[in-house]
Amino acid sequence: MNRSERKIVLITGARSGIGRACAEALVAQGHHVFGTSRTPPSETSGFTFLPMDVNDTDSVEAGVQSVLEETGRLDVVINNAGFGYGGSVEDTSVAEAQAQFETNVFGPMRVCKAVLPTMREQGSGLIVNVSSIGGLMGLPYQGLYSASKFALEGLTASLRMEVQNLGVNVVLLEPGDIHTAFTANRRHTAGSQTSPVYQAGYATALSKIESDERNGASAEVVGAALVRIVNLHAPRPRYVVGPFYEKLAVIASRLLPSRLFEKLLMSNYGL
Numbered sequence: 001m002n003r004s005e006r007k008i009v010l011i012t013g014a015r016s017g018i019g020r021a022c023a024e025a026l027v028a029q030g031h032h033v034f035g036t037s038r039t040p041p042s043e044t045s046g047f048t049f050l051p052m053d054v055n056d057t058d059s060v061e062a063g064v065q066s067v068l069e070e071t072g073r074l075d076v077v078i079n080n081a082g083f084g085y086g087g088s089v090e091d092t093s094v095a096e097a098q099a100q101f102e103t104n105v106f107g108p109m110r111v112c113k114a115v116l117p118t119m120r121e122q123g124s125g126l127i128v129n130v131s132s133i134g135g136l137m138g139l140p141y142q143g144l145y146s147a148s149k150f151a152l153e154g155l156t157a158s159l160r161m162e163v164q165n166l167g168v169n170v171v172l173l174e175p176g177d178i179h180t181a182f183t184a185n186r187r188h189t190a191g192s193q194t195s196p197v198y199q200a201g202y203a204t205a206l207s208k209i210e211s212d213e214r215n216g217a218s219a220e221v222v223g224a225a226l227v228r229i230v231n232l233h234a235p236r237p238r239y240v241v242g243p244f245y246e247k248l249a250v251i252a253s254r255l256l257p258s259r260l261f262e263k264l265l266m267s268n269y270g271l
């Protein structure tokens with residue numbers, strides 16, 4: 001790979017799961033990768049770790065600045081950092097909902113705002129926002145997670161049209177169930193632990209959600225998809241990645257009558 005093909009890449013949440021797999025896949029292709037974590041590990045896997053908390057504007061700006069000071073440019077940014085809240089919508093406090101949006105929506109927004117001036121000046125760049133199949137259909141007992149990913153979908157689709165003529169590409173990556181630390185890192189709303197109304201339904205749905213994630217595709221599948229996207233001259237607006245039956249579910253959600261699709265989804269979660 002010559003110097004002009006070697007891209008400078010920044011990936012948020014690269015310590016584990018999808019972010020780490022994407023970082024390792026891009027390093028294997030010869031790209032210069034910076035990965036972020038709130039608590040960067042001392043060991044490296046061929047890429048540089050930076051401290052960054054996407055909930056904090058100063059932290060995001062400092063992280064982006066340190067990449068630019070070292071390299072002078074930024075070609076690819078992957079907004080991957082995120083987590084999921086579980087629990088019924090009624091049991092979710094506004095503070096819990098705000099925490100979910102802070103990381104999954106305002107986090108990527110902060111990063112986009114920090115990198116866009118450089119990409120506009122370069123007249124080139126690629127931003128990949130990691131959404132979810134949960135950003136394409138509401139998932140029971142993951143209402144605020146779905147809402148945050150729906151919001152990220154809207155923000156990304158709008159941004160894509162605003163910066164396309166400035167040479168910047170913006171893409172949505174929508175993974176299905178992927179076997180990562182996401183399952184262990186899921187937060188449960190305080191109300192979901194005690195709710196007399198929803199506790200049983202949540203327990204049933206959660207055991208299916210967790211089993212689907214544990215049996216999901218490997219993070220390396222997402223890393224391989226990302227490498228393909230990075231190598232494209234004109235990437236599509238969105239890419240669904242994951243087990244075949246979940247890609248089928250996305251197609252079914254568009255083709256089936258909405259009441260029938262909802263029934264199938266509810267029965268999948270034992271509701």
Ligand SMILES: NC(=O)c1ccc[n+]([C@@H]2O[C@H](COP(=O)([O-])OP(=O)(O)OC[C@H]3O[C@@H](n4cnc5c(N)ncnc54)[C@H](OP(=O)(O)O)[C@@H]3O)[C@@H](O)[C@H]2O)c1
Nearest residue numbers: 013015016017018037038053054081082132178180181182
């Ligand atoms: N796994 C799935 O089934 C699945 C499906 C669809 C979409 N996704 C999406 O894929 C993305 C990656 O998830 P994953 O499955 O790889 O889970 P993961 O292994 O838990 O990784 C999530 C990463 O996000 C980082 N993070 C969380 N909050 C952060 C914050 N405030 N600031 C900076 N970094 C933060 C964590 O880094 P540190 O703790 O090191 O800071 C961690 O490395 C998420 O956006 C998730 O919504 C996952």
